[in-house]
Amino acid sequence: MxxxxxxxxxxxxxxxxxxxxxxxxxxxxxxxxxxxxxxxxxxxxxxxxxxxxFSDASYDNNLLEDRLSLDPQSDNFSNTELLALRETSFAYRLRQRGQMSGIIIPAIARDGYNGDIALLVAIRRNGEISAVRVTRHRETPGLGDKIELPVSDWILGFESRSLENPDSPQWTVKDAGGVFEQFTGATITPRAVTEKIRDVLQFYALNQDQLADL
CATH class of the missing domain: 1.20.5 (Single alpha-helices involved in coiled-coils or other helix-helix interfaces)
Known part of the structure; x- marks a missing residue:
């Protein structure tokens, strides 16, 4: 059995x-x-x-292949903490005839209303912003989500800005004494994004030659 x-x-x-x-x-x-x-x-x-x-720029290299590693724990670049990255990320360079004409730098605004806001900041070689995009966030729909281009054109207001335009004390939202617009009922989110974009510009200014030559 x-x-x-x-x-x-x-x-x-x-x-x-x-x-x-x-x-x-x-x-x-x-x-x-x-x-x-x-x-x-x-x-x-x-x-x-x-x-x-970089829709208005010409380049002759492969953006995905021409990249630099940004390790928040490394001292390869000065003041990497300005980017507030939580893990190793990549910056992407534009080149024309071998010369860098622009760079796309990732950063995280950690002080969003609902936490981290991930950004890509595109900067021309002369230090002016070409464009900014939010790639990840958890901000409140109908309020903080206006940082997204499909929801609002607010993010376009940074184009052609630089560290000198406006001066550093004004690189924040109007409620904090700056020149950039905030959202009705939601000041924390736009302020976090604005001030992090300023930090990225500062990082670029400190590392411009190294970012171009590596």
């Missing part, structure tokens, strides 16, 4: 195994066939975002 039960268990286990093997193979094939196109779509989306930040 015991042998009969054992044979039955073995038989059922083999049957389940035979059913599971094809399913596993199908899943593996689906993953293999789809992972390539997904990765390519992600690469194209990232490349499009970087190009959008």
């Amino acid at each position: 015991k042998n009969k039960i054992t044979r039955s268990i073995v038989k059922n286990s083999l049957a389940l195994l035979m059913l599971a093997l094809p399913a596993g193979l199908i899943l593996a094939l689906v993953y293999t066939s789809s992972s390539g196109p997904i990765a390519e779509q992600q690469r194209l989306a990232q490349e499009a975002l970087l190009a959008e930040l």
Whole structure:
């Protein structure tokens, strides 16, 4: 009787195994066939975002390949803490005939109303901002989310600004004595973004030659 039960268990286990093997193979094939196109779509989306930040500039290099590692724990650059990065991230350079014409620098405003606000700040070689985009945040819909371009054009107000335009004390929102607009009922979010963009400009000014030459 015991042998009969054992044979039955073995038989059922083999049957389940035979059913599971094809399913596993199908899943593996689906993953293999789809992972390539997904990765390519992600690469194209990232490349499009970087190009959008310098829509008025010409360059002859591959932005995704011409990148610099920014390690918050490293001393490769001066005052990396200005960027407030939580992990190693990348800056992307534009080049024309081998010369850097601009750079895209990541940063995090840690003092958003609901936490971190991730930014990409595109800076021309002369220190002027080409564009800024928010890439991640958890700000309140209808209030703080106006930092997003699809929701509001507020973020466009930083284009062509620099450390000298306006002067440093005015690099904040109007409620704090600056020149930049805030949102009705939501001052914390725009102030966090504005002052972090200023920090990125300061980081660029301190490391301009090194960022261009590495």
